[in-house]
Amino acid sequence: MKAKRLGSMPLWQKIFVMFSFILCAVSGVLYFFYPQSNLLSVMPLPRLVLAAHGITATFSLISLGIVLPVHIKIGWLIKSNRFSGVMQLVCLAVLLVSGCLLYYGPQSVREITLIFHYVFGFLFITCFLSHIFLRPKSNGGHQNMASISLRMR
Numbered sequence: 001m002k003a004k005r006l007g008s009m010p011l012w013q014k015i016f017v018m019f020s021f022i023l024c025a026v027s028g029v030l031y032f033f034y035p036q037s038n039l040l041s042v043m044p045l046p047r048l049v050l051a052a053h054g055i056t057a058t059f060s061l062i063s064l065g066i067v068l069p070v071h072i073k074i075g076w077l078i079k080s081n082r083f084s085g086v087m088q089l090v091c092l093a094v095l096l097v098s099g100c101l102l103y104y105g106p107q108s109v110r111e112i113t114l115i116f117h118y119v120f121g122f123l124f125i126t127c128f129l130s131h132i133f134l135r136p137k138s139n140g141g142h143q144n145m146a147s148i149s150l151r152m153r
Contacts, residue, residue, distance in 0.1 A: 009071055017067060020059035025125050027053035032118060057099060064092060084131035091124035 009017070031049045075085055098117040101109060 009067065013066055013071075016059075017063040020056055020063045021128055024053060024056035024060045025121070025128075027056055028121050029125075032121075054099075054103075057095075060092075061096070081131055081135065084127050084134075087127040088124060088131060091120045091127060094120040095124060 027049050031046065031053060034046055034049065072085060072089075075081055095117060098113050098120065101113045102117060105113060
């Protein structure tokens, strides 16, 4: 049996986080490319895609709440994937604020907010994928759970 890495999530968490972020990203990318696409002109899709984006964004925020207490804390303590992790948190913060502004904000800031939302959305997708697939090579210096649990208190 392969030993689990310190800070790795249980399978159910991985699945929930992956699906919520991926579905949110796909719906956002669909909405971004919708005006240029003739493929989606069969039915009035923008409203449906935006609704799906809003619902999956809610699940993405739940995912953030799931990973904050353990995954992020342990990752920070063992100095693993800090840059991509911090970049994801920054992107999510901007996406949260810009999403609220797009939905509830004044019309006068809609265009600039939409640009920020698109830019940070694509940046988040890049950071999320790099966080998953571009892990630094382990040098064998694993920390044991006892030293981590003492620092978590």
